[in-house]
Amino acid sequence: MDTKIFSVSEITRQIKLLLEDSFPALWVEGEISNFRPHHSGHLYFTLKDADAQISCVMWRSRASTLSVEIKDGLKVRVLGTIRLYEKSGKYQLDLFRIDAAGIGNLQLQFERLKQELFAEGLFDASRKKKLPQFPNRIGIITSLTGAAVQDMLTVANRRAPSVPILLYGVKVQGAGAAEEISEAITIFNKHHLADVIIIGRGGGSLEDLWAFNEEILARVIAASDIPVVSAVGHEIDYTIADFVSDLRAPTPTAAAEMILQNEKDIRNWLEESRKRMRYGVEDHLARLRSDMVNIRQSYAFRRPMDVFQNYTSKIEERTERLYRTGQAIIDSSRVKIDHVARQLGSLNPANVLTRGYSMVFKDEKVVSSVNDLALEDKIFVKLKDGKITSIVLSKENE
Known part of the structure; x- marks a missing residue:
């Protein structure tokens, strides 16, 4: 009896037919892992539980109608068929539908x-x-x-x-x-x-x-x-x-x-900074040289004594002006003071006595009325050159 020898293609095709015929369309529950959206719009991920895992694919035409946001850790129920790809010898679920079933254990x-x-x-x-x-x-x-x-x-x-x-x-x-x-x-x-x-x-x-x-x-x-x-x-x-x-x-x-x-960028920046600093210093030095030339060519630098004499004359002129102003203020103040002194002198009682008047005191108080005195009162009469003590012998009202 001859032993049947299968080629790799033959045995893979037999497994494919047996596997796909045995599982037409089926629901599988598990947790999404290793999800990577493809630029083509197809979805590729692994569906796993605690003991096993299976690769899954959903083509763009179906993925565009999904209402579930696919992400790692999401627990889902998927509807699909088993497909075995002969070139790689691997099988995966070709999905029609994906429903959320909760959060996976790791994600939780x-x-x-x-x-x-x-x-x-x-x-x-x-x-x-x-x-x-x-x-x-x-x-x-x-x-x-x-x-x-x-x-x-x-x-x-x-x-x-x-x-x-x-x-x-x-x-x-x-x-x-x-x-x-x-x-x-x-x-x-x-x-x-x-x-x-x-x-x-x-x-x-x-x-x-x-x-x-x-x-x-x-x-x-x-x-x-x-x-x-x-x-x-x-x-x-x-x-x-x-x-x-x-x-x-x-x-x-x-x-x-x-x-x-980036060290190259840093070196370039340092070189640019060095150039800017050099140009800045050179520009500053150029301005200083220009200022020095202007100073040397100035009248003050060439004829300093003339400038000195000019300022000396101005100082003397202003000093004289200040002196005259101050003297005028002093003279005006002296006139005002003399006027006030004369006014005060006219009101001084001592000056009144020189004109033949006298002042009467009783108990060191000025007597201004006959009614302030009584008979036998002792009074003092102040004259311009002295004082008289008197006794009131009579009084008469006018």
């Missing part, structure tokens, strides 16, 4: 931790540290075998080849990855190994990036004295590390570009 964990850390203030802009403009050394914590580290080193060598880079290799996915990254950050801080730290990796599914959603890593980043830049996945990927870090870079390549100033 992500949202819970995000809300908890937000409430604690770990995402506040006020606690984020400012990155140095010109770091002296950069630390990179990532897998040493991934494409991300090569991308960052390429950018660093192109933009700032003089800045030292300290690489620290860690696992970036799977069990223990979050602990390794956390330990690396702690070591950098303990020994002050860098001015800024980049933690990152390339893109992947929600499960692949999960180490950067772990609470232990989030708290170590928040406690770091050295600024930490999170550069995880692609621009559409967001992790807890992105929210708690001091700066989020959309990709590892972008992280290196954001941290490192």
Whole structure:
């Protein structure tokens, strides 16, 4: 009996017919992971549960009518057929319909931790540290075998080849990855190994990036004295590390570009600044030379004694004017004072006595009326050259 020998194409075709005929159209429930929208409009993602996963595709003509926003972590029910592609030997679900069924377990964990850390203030802009403009050394914590580290080193060598880079290799996915990254950050801080730290990796599914959603890593980043830049996945990927870090870079390549100033640009700027300073100094010196020439050619510089005599004459003239003005003020004031003195003198009682009048006092008070005196009162009469003591013997009213 001859043994039947199948070619790869024959056995693959038999499996395809058996598989596709056995599962015409079916509903499958699972959690979306590794979703990547294609520029053509087709949707590609993985549908998974705790124990298995299957690739899915929805073509653009069907995807355009979806009412569900497709994203990683979304729990869905999908309707489709099994298709096996002979060229690759892989099978996938060709979808007609996608209905939301809730949030997946990992996405639910992500949202819970995000809300908890937000409430604690770990995402506040006020606690984020400012990155140095010109770091002296950069630390990179990532897998040493991934494409991300090569991308960052390429950018660093192109933009700032003089800045030292300290690489620290860690696992970036799977069990223990979050602990390794956390330990690396702690070591950098303990020994002050860098001015800024980049933690990152390339893109992947929600499960692949999960180490950067772990609470232990989030708290170590928040406690770091050295600024930490999170550069995880692609621009559409967001992790807890992105929210708690001091700066989020959309990709590892972008992280290196954001941290490192282009040394060529800096040299060009310095050269332009040097030229501007030189031109500024030369222009200033030229103006000073021009001013010196004008001074030398000026009348004051050529005939200083004439200028001195001119100012001396002006000073003497103004001095004389001040003297005359002051003297006029004094004379006017003296006339006014003499006039006031004469007025005061005419009112002085002593001057009245010189004209033959006298003043009568009783008990040191001036007597101005006969009624102020009584018989036998002792009075004093003041004359211009002395005083008389008298006794009132009689009085008569007029």
